[in-house]
Amino acid sequence: MAPPKKLALPKPLPDGFILTDTEKKKWRLGRIIGQGGFGLIYLASLDVDRPVAADTDYVIKLEYHENGPLFSELKFYQRAAKVESMQKWMKGRNLDFLGIPTYWGSGLAENNNLRYRFMAMDRLGTDLQKVLDQNGGMFKKATVLQLGRELVTVLEYIHENEYVHADIKAANLMQGHRDREKVYLADYGLSFRYCPDGEHKDYKENPKKGHNGTIEYTSTDAHRGVAPSRRSDLQILGFCLLHWLCGSLPWDRVLKNPAQVQEAKTRLMDNLPDSVQQLSVSRDSGTDEVASFLLYVRNLRYDEEPNYHHLRQLLCHTVKGRPDLHLPARPAGASSSNVPDPSSKEKQKEGRGRGTPKARFVAAVCDDDDEDEEEEEEQERGRPKPAAAHHRSRPRSKKEDVVLEVRRSLRPRAVQTYKDYSDEEEEEEEEDNESQARPRPIDARYTRAPPIGARPQSKQENTENKRTNRKRGGGETVTLVRLERGVHLQRKERAFLGCEYREQWEEQLHSHRLGCSPHVMIKEI
Numbered sequence: 001m002a003p004p005k006k007l008a009l010p011k012p013l014p015d016g017f018i019l020t021d022t023e024k025k026k027w028r029l030g031r032i033i034g035q036g037g038f039g040l041i042y043l044a045s046l047d048v049d050r051p052v053a054a055d056t057d058y059v060i061k062l063e064y065h066e067n068g069p070l071f072s073e074l075k076f077y078q079r080a081a082k083v084e085s086m087q088k089w090m091k092g093r094n095l096d097f098l099g100i101p102t103y104w105g106s107g108l109a110e111n112n113n114l115r116y117r118f119m120a121m122d123r124l125g126t127d128l129q130k131v132l133d134q135n136g137g138m139f140k141k142a143t144v145l146q147l148g149r150e151l152v153t154v155l156e157y158i159h160e161n162e163y164v165h166a167d168i169k170a171a172n173l174m175q176g177h178r179d180r181e182k183v184y185l186a187d188y189g190l191s192f193r194y195c196p197d198g199e200h201k202d203y204k205e206n207p208k209k210g211h212n213g214t215i216e217y218t219s220t221d222a223h224r225g226v227a228p229s230r231r232s233d234l235q236i237l238g239f240c241l242l243h244w245l246c247g248s249l250p251w252d253r254v255l256k257n258p259a260q261v262q263e264a265k266t267r268l269m270d271n272l273p274d275s276v277q278q279l280s281v282s283r284d285s286g287t288d289e290v291a292s293f294l295l296y297v298r299n300l301r302y303d304e305e306p307n308y309h310h311l312r313q314l315l316c317h318t319v320k321g322r323p324d325l326h327l328p329a330r331p332a333g334a335s336s337s338n339v340p341d342p343s344s345k346e347k348q349k350e351g352r353g354r355g356t357p358k359a360r361f362v363a364a365v366c367d368d369d370d371e372d373e374e375e376e377e378e379q380e381r382g383r384p385k386p387a388a389a390h391h392r393s394r395p396r397s398k399k400e401d402v403v404l405e406v407r408r409s410l411r412p413r414a415v416q417t418y419k420d421y422s423d424e425e426e427e428e429e430e431e432d433n434e435s436q437a438r439p440r441p442i443d444a445r446y447t448r449a450p451p452i453g454a455r456p457q458s459k460q461e462n463t464e465n466k467r468t469n470r471k472r473g474g475g476e477t478v479t480l481v482r483l484e485r486g487v488h489l490q491r492k493e494r495a496f497l498g499c500e501y502r503e504q505w506e507e508q509l510h511s512h513r514l515g516c517s518p519h520v521m522i523k524e525i
Ligand SMILES: Nc1ncnc2c1ncn2[C@@H]1O[C@H](COP(=O)(O)OP(=O)(O)OP(=O)(O)O)[C@@H](O)[C@H]1O
Pocket: 033, 034, 035, 036, 037, 038, 039, 040, 041, 059, 061, 101, 121, 122, 123, 124, 125, 127, 186, 187, 189, 413, 414, 492
């Protein structure tokens, strides 16, 4: 039989198929309940003698052996998210919950000459993007701040274990299967070991690798082609919080142009706290806390350890307990979005806003001022316009569900091109031990995103870099690309590329940074 096409979704294994993991535990597959860019998600059970029950607590993620994301995800769970290590950490902090799914095992399988890799993990519930879509694109302020605090704690744990997530977004946040008030940060396929064996990666811009991640939320460092770090995870989180609070982001309409998105984000970061404060939707949904959060993040050095306790305090709110993921409270008659449209000039020129279908959807749901125009657009395209949550008094029809699904599938996917190979020697060893071959290289032409211009290295960054005195990574890189090809066809591609590392540094990176400690900065606001 011909080998599987690289990057393809795996040919499904039959219901009832038995998998044996590396610890010799046997798993029985049930029905498929999800599908990503590369892999399939099956219900699964350790009871191999009977069909998998519909309410089982386990799932198995299955990919072709050649694919990369599951390999990266596995490495994250095996190194950083061991059950005992998480429990010990939680105990030390008196926490009763940490939103990281539990990993239960992994292994390789073969069927009809096709080789698969699998991972067993906790079964989770609905992802928060679905919840947001049903809530008109926004959460209540208290919910946003509670989610923010819980995610800061998850990031604190991950960061202490040498990893960053690098792709925080509502689509990667999932409710618990049994307890819907619990929220888990899932999908570690793009996670990055920023500090292998305690050695922080160097700050190094690489125009060839610019604009990694999910374009809406990716960090300004990632736009410049810098490998992700603790501060970039926190900045991504800040952008997410802002989005959930306001229902849109200033760069929503230019998502197809990464350079413009980068420009808009840089402007927002440069003009904090005003730039974020003025996005407040209403007094009830004020953005002051997120402004302070992003301001703190802006003042972090690339390799600086954030003060997570302080970050949680910045997101403090009187409401305690678990996040309430229900409809946002919108004051009657209030325009839901205060976000200025960066492309308004362009819009005037072209007579129409730009952006991805998702960005249009957000605007349609949340920006009352644009409703007429959006409606017109929707009618032109012959699609029904989903009603904003606050206008909806009936359950959505099947047709509306389909529209949501289609728009969901059109959402920008994450791109990764920064992964250093240098920290993977150990993986290679482990792989050899397990007789697992590395994912195979693919052609460089699959890489995405326009290169960004080279910039001179600033004296400050140079000094910072020397001070960290870290070892430099090897010259090879791993590239993972997710491409959108039509509504239903979404593919991700991973490549190992021989890539010249050019040292190009960002003069402006710290030009907005004031010469005082972040704590002093906060007091000055
Ligand atoms: N632990 C889980 N429990 C229940 N459902 C899950 C779980 N993990 C993923 N899913 C479901 O399966 C779908 C596919 O998940 P997967 O992580 O493979 O890909 P994805 O995150 O949707 O896409 P991408 O390929 O971009 O990462 C998800 O959208 C989700 O609905």
